[in-house]
Amino acid sequence: MTGDLNRGLEGVTVAETRLSRVDGEAGELVIGGFPLEELAPSATYEETLFLLYEDRLPDADELASFRKRLASHREAPPEAIDAVTAAADRGLPPMDAVRMGVAAASLARDGDETPETDSLLAVAQLPTVAAAYWRARNDEAPVEPRSDLRHAANYLHMLDGAEPDEERVRGLETYLNSVVDHGLNASTFTARTIVATESDVISAVTGAVGALKGPLHGGAPGPVLDMLHDVIDADDPADLVHEKLDAGERLMGFGHRVYQVRDPRAAVLEAAAERFYEGREQSAFFDAAREFEDVAVDVLAEHRPDLTLETNVEFYTAVLLNGVGIPRDLFTPTFAVARAGGWTAHCREQLEDNRIIRPRASYVGAEGREWTPVEQR
Numbered sequence: 001m002t003g004d005l006n007r008g009l010e011g012v013t014v015a016e017t018r019l020s021r022v023d024g025e026a027g028e029l030v031i032g033g034f035p036l037e038e039l040a041p042s043a044t045y046e047e048t049l050f051l052l053y054e055d056r057l058p059d060a061d062e063l064a065s066f067r068k069r070l071a072s073h074r075e076a077p078p079e080a081i082d083a084v085t086a087a088a089d090r091g092l093p094p095m096d097a098v099r100m101g102v103a104a105a106s107l108a109r110d111g112d113e114t115p116e117t118d119s120l121l122a123v124a125q126l127p128t129v130a131a132a133y134w135r136a137r138n139d140e141a142p143v144e145p146r147s148d149l150r151h152a153a154n155y156l157h158m159l160d161g162a163e164p165d166e167e168r169v170r171g172l173e174t175y176l177n178s179v180v181d182h183g184l185n186a187s188t189f190t191a192r193t194i195v196a197t198e199s200d201v202i203s204a205v206t207g208a209v210g211a212l213k214g215p216l217h218g219g220a221p222g223p224v225l226d227m228l229h230d231v232i233d234a235d236d237p238a239d240l241v242h243e244k245l246d247a248g249e250r251l252m253g254f255g256h257r258v259y260q261v262r263d264p265r266a267a268v269l270e271a272a273a274e275r276f277y278e279g280r281e282q283s284a285f286f287d288a289a290r291e292f293e294d295v296a297v298d299v300l301a302e303h304r305p306d307l308t309l310e311t312n313v314e315f316y317t318a319v320l321l322n323g324v325g326i327p328r329d330l331f332t333p334t335f336a337v338a339r340a341g342g343w344t345a346h347c348r349e350q351l352e353d354n355r356i357i358r359p360r361a362s363y364v365g366a367e368g369r370e371w372t373p374v375e376q377r
Contacts, residue, residue, distance in 0.1 A: 027261035040177035052345035073124035074145035080104035088136035095213040101129025118201035119344035131158035174272040181342030187211035221331040224318035253315030262310040269316035
């Protein structure tokens with residue numbers, strides 16, 4: 001029996017969620033009932049995580065307790081650090097190391113294997129293993145996590161060993177909040193599919209990391225940064241855009257499968273980047289990026305009038321993360337650090353009223369073949 005074919009499950013609704021609403025035509029993103037532009041610049045990552053888990057914002061005492069509980073899970077097992085160090089020594093990509101490290105979070109359970117504890121373990125330890133990998137790749141010892149720092153501040157601290165200033169923390173927190181959840185994207189669907197089998201949340205997050213590793217999902221902010229460095233060196237940015245398009249190359253940071261208008265996350269991250277760069281020596285980089293955005297959108301409209309190719313989240317992700325000190329090769333792992341909150345919230349939501357996710361495939365292979373022994377083939 002066959003039905004209508006929806007390649008990539010496009011247009012197929014397979015779940016109900018209270019976590020985020022994406023309106024691609026209007027260019028709106030709502031997280032836990034809050035417009036993104038209101039939540040992302042204001043909340044700490046812990047507040048956003050609590051919102052996703054509990055469907056409300058915490059009061060001061062609840063926030064302090066939740067932050068303490070999350071921080072208590074930051075120390076990764078020695079085996080996880082060994083795995084990411086080995087990955088660095090062998091020159092493996094950072095997302096391979098993150099996948100190995102987060103899978104090893106199971107070793108830190110201490111007999112408490114519940115979706116709630118697994119969620120906190122995955123969220124808390126993902127920054128630890130990403131930072132440990134980066135330190136090992138640069139022949140430096142890992143920096144121990146600190147329980148007195150916020151989630152974003154601790155991640156920055158583990159990368160360079162210094163206590164970050166509030167502007168860097170606020171910039172990173174705004175990014176983490178902006179990309180924490182975004183409907184039923186590929187990695188989130190992967191996590192929900194895995195946990196729907198009644199597997200554990202750590203396994204679901206490990207699978208989600210594998211999905212995010214793919215360049216069609218989580219791999220574009222790095223190339224955006226490379227392109228922006230080319231822009232600064234170019235005599236005419238418009239010529240650079242025409243050259244890339246005429247060569248059949250995709251212009252990174254523009255266009256989105258969901259949004260028919262400018263990605264609302266781009267606006268939030270642009271504002272965050274503007275606040276961060278104001279008065280800093282690197283402000284010329286931000287100014288160049290914003291000028292290039294205007295040029296690129298105009299050239300794209302001229303080159304492809306049949307498509308709406310507006311700025312997406314990856315463009316200002318590259319601008320902001322570069323400013324706050326996230327290395328280019330850690331852009332996608334930092335995406336995972338943020339999205340772990342959404343992945344785990346979706347896992348918990350799936351388990352509230354679980355049904356195994358089991359779509360069908362339409363068979364198009366051969367029929368009526370007859371078996372012959374190998375000696376007669």
